[in-house]
Amino acid sequence: MNDTTSHVSQSVDKIPVTVLTGYLGAGKTTLLNRILTQDHGRKYAVIVNEFGEIGIDNDLIVDSDEEIYEMNNGCVCCTVRGDLIRVLQGLMKRKGRFDAIVIETTGLADPAPVAQTFFMDEDVQAKTRLDAVVTLVDAKHVVARLKDSPEAEDQIAFADVILLNKIDLVDDDEKSALHSVLNHINPHAIIHETSKAEISLEKILGRGAFDLGRILEDDPYFLTNVHDHHHHHDHQCGPDCSHESHAHHDQTGTHGNLNTIIHDPTIGTVSLRAGELDPNRFLPWIEKITQIDGPNILRLKGIVAFKDDPDRFVVQGIHMILEGDHQRAWRTDEERSSRLVFIGRDLDREKLERTFAACAI
Amino acid sequence: MTMPTIANLDTGTFTEWAGFLDGIPVFADAQGFIRVIEKNERRFDIHNGILCAKPAFDGKSLLSGGEDGKICRTSADGSSEILYQTATRWMDKIATGPDGAVACGSGRKGAIILSSGEVREIEVERSIEGLAFAPKGMRLAIARYDGVELLWVNTKNPNQFLEWKGAHTGVMFSPDGKYVVSLMQENALHGWRLGDNKHMRMSGYPAKVASTSWSYKGRWLATSGAPAAILWPFAGKDGPMGKTPKELGGMGKTMVTRVCCHPSADMLAIGYENGMIMAVRIDDGKIVSLRRDGQGAISTLNWDRSGARLAFGSEDGEAGIIEIS
Numbered sequence: 001m002n003d004t005t006s007h008v009s010q011s012v013d014k015i016p017v018t019v020l021t022g023y024l025g026a027g028k029t030t031l032l033n034r035i036l037t038q039d040h041g042r043k044y045a046v047i048v049n050e051f052g053e054i055g056i057d058n059d060l061i062v063d064s065d066e067e068i069y070e071m072n073n074g075c076v077c078c079t080v081r082g083d084l085i086r087v088l089q090g091l092m093k094r095k096g097r098f099d100a101i102v103i104e105t106t107g108l109a110d111p112a113p114v115a116q117t118f119f120m121d122e123d124v125q126a127k128t129r130l131d132a133v134v135t136l137v138d139a140k141h142v143v144a145r146l147k148d149s150p151e152a153e154d155q156i157a158f159a160d161v162i163l164l165n166k167i168d169l170v171d172d173d174e175k176s177a178l179h180s181v182l183n184h185i186n187p188h189a190i191i192h193e194t195s196k197a198e199i200s201l202e203k204i205l206g207r208g209a210f211d212l213g214r215i216l217e218d219d220p221y222f223l224t225n226v227h228d229h230h231h232h233h234d235h236q237c238g239p240d241c242s243h244e245s246h247a248h249h250d251q252t253g254t255h256g257n258l259n260t261i262i263h264d265p266t267i268g269t270v271s272l273r274a275g276e277l278d279p280n281r282f283l284p285w286i287e288k289i290t291q292i293d294g295p296n297i298l299r300l301k302g303i304v305a306f307k308d309d310p311d312r313f314v315v316q317g318i319h320m321i322l323e324g325d326h327q328r329a330w331r332t333d334e335e336r337s338s339r340l341v342f343i344g345r346d347l348d349r350e351k352l353e354r355t356f357a358a359c360a361i
Numbered sequence: 362m363t364m365p366t367i368a369n370l371d372t373g374t375f376t377e378w379a380g381f382l383d384g385i386p387v388f389a390d391a392q393g394f395i396r397v398i399e400k401n402e403r404r405f406d407i408h409n410g411i412l413c414a415k416p417a418f419d420g421k422s423l424l425s426g427g428e429d430g431k432i433c434r435t436s437a438d439g440s441s442e443i444l445y446q447t448a449t450r451w452m453d454k455i456a457t458g459p460d461g462a463v464a465c466g467s468g469r470k471g472a473i474i475l476s477s478g479e480v481r482e483i484e485v486e487r488s489i490e491g492l493a494f495a496p497k498g499m500r501l502a503i504a505r506y507d508g509v510e511l512l513w514v515n516t517k518n519p520n521q522f523l524e525w526k527g528a529h530t531g532v533m534f535s536p537d538g539k540y541v542v543s544l545m546q547e548n549a550l551h552g553w554r555l556g557d558n559k560h561m562r563m564s565g566y567p568a569k570v571a572s573t574s575w576s577y578k579g580r581w582l583a584t585s586g587a588p589a590a591i592l593w594p595f596a597g598k599d600g601p602m603g604k605t606p607k608e609l610g611g612m613g614k615t616m617v618t619r620v621c622c623h624p625s626a627d628m629l630a631i632g633y634e635n636g637m638i639m640a641v642r643i644d645d646g647k648i649v650s651l652r653r654d655g656q657g658a659i660s661t662l663n664w665d666r667s668g669a670r671l672a673f674g675s676e677d678g679e680a681g682i683i684e685i686s
Contacts, residue, residue, distance in 0.1 A: 062428075062451060063450060063451075063468075064451075064468060065468040065469050065488055067487060067488045067506065069506055069527075069528035069546060070526075070527070070528075071527070071528075071546065071547055072526055072527035072545070072546075072547050072549075073547065080528075080546070082488060082490070082506065082528055082530075082546070083468070083488060085546075086453060086488075086490070087451070090412050090428070090451060090453055093374070093375035093377075093391040093412075093676075094374060094375065094391045094392065094410065121546075122568060122569060123569065
């Protein structure tokens, strides 16, 4: 984003926070130690919830008991992590001893309260910013996990970046099936195949995945979609995938047995497209949708072209939390179109499509 | 009141506590140092990182909890002892009570340390977010998710649980011991009248309440959390129930970050997010400026026993003593 007219405030002075999720044994600690020991000149503070089980090599490690707090606003999905609020407040009192924070969650952790903490607590929000949710997936065991654990699925659905780890332990057919599963649950995450969590750190750190200024910039779905939607080799779509070209896309092959692989096949994506929208219809609509369907919406992101507005309007959300702002001027070489994606459970595609279409000019 | 004079000091980091021990100015910072200011400044290395600090009830020592898992008692002469220690866990909650009692908390575990040296370990279902001794020291209030536990300090009688949905992030007793008031995650206070467990909602804040102080004789509870100090009336038998609070010291949109009531007059000191400090008379709201703005938000404010000097500290290290008389 080089655009100097950007309206979205740059959060340069806020400390970036990366959240590592993934089922037990997926390789979180291995990845964490890679982050900490690589010669990058940056210092990290690490927050863990399962201290002492496996060695982490860092000066500043804080252990905390996972505490999920529901907010007293009648919304069951408005949850924050009380332990993180406390620890982050303590850490931020002594600025200067670290450049970034990594939170390693437990294998069963729900990423939503962790992410929501960065939007719902004013003190945390003032001093830190959520950079990305990075989910490690054990290529060998994820299929079994998805059958018995909705947490594993949530962690994938919530991810900005997925490391398909231990890839050396599966063959090409399994690999291709795994990509289908991951793309079905979350076609918007960037997937990297790794073994022993080996990856160059710029692919997982400094992503700005929750930065409105960069929204959907690295989104693999939109990248392929915008450029006339051609499938690259590791992008295969699930049965609910909404790629427009699916009308003529082969629905058999690796798609066949997805419902038996996934524990809760209700999780999915709805992608919406339109031309210019009427802000007086769109803004109340998105408010209402997130109020009503918030508990089922895990993530939402979008870029909107409002009629007679020279600037792009960007939105993102987690459950009922919604954030939107003008981002930058539309470039002359850009098509003024509106795109919105929802990842969630039991999303009513027909209703979303119909009510969204009603916001168009 | 004549013009105040300020003696400045730089702690170089977040000032956790600034106040007086035995009349001597003392400053504790997030780095872990405690500074004692007499003719010269003396600096004592007490913790690897201080997370919380409170003066003892008798005002002769400072109790502090650290990133090193220790609870220390430090006197104005710089002597310090470790009262309690846990391995590797952040000790971030502390309270002091009569007869030298100290309570501390770290996650779901904590301890009560009596002056006899006796240690009683405590464990609660949810993380300890706040601790406070009752004025007579018989009971300890523990703020946690969904309410406040009242524990008997000297007996094994079961805890009383004051339930109210939501996250309670701090707690205090009124000076007469009749009320328990908690700070909540959602920009409100919640109170219970202990006689009949009647609830009190104190809401309407634009921000979380981080600082509270009882006025002289407990007539008012002053709080931060707004662009003015908010004072709830506690003089009547129903406390603040059904009453609107007083707003004092409003300075445009500048948020109040600290409040500290004067020890012997109906007056309070107010610290703001821009480093400004004001003294405000409660009766008529008359304001006297004590400090112009500075680098960082005021993080601590404490009067000496006579109310003639006010110690302050800020988030970025600016600190000092203001002489008022």
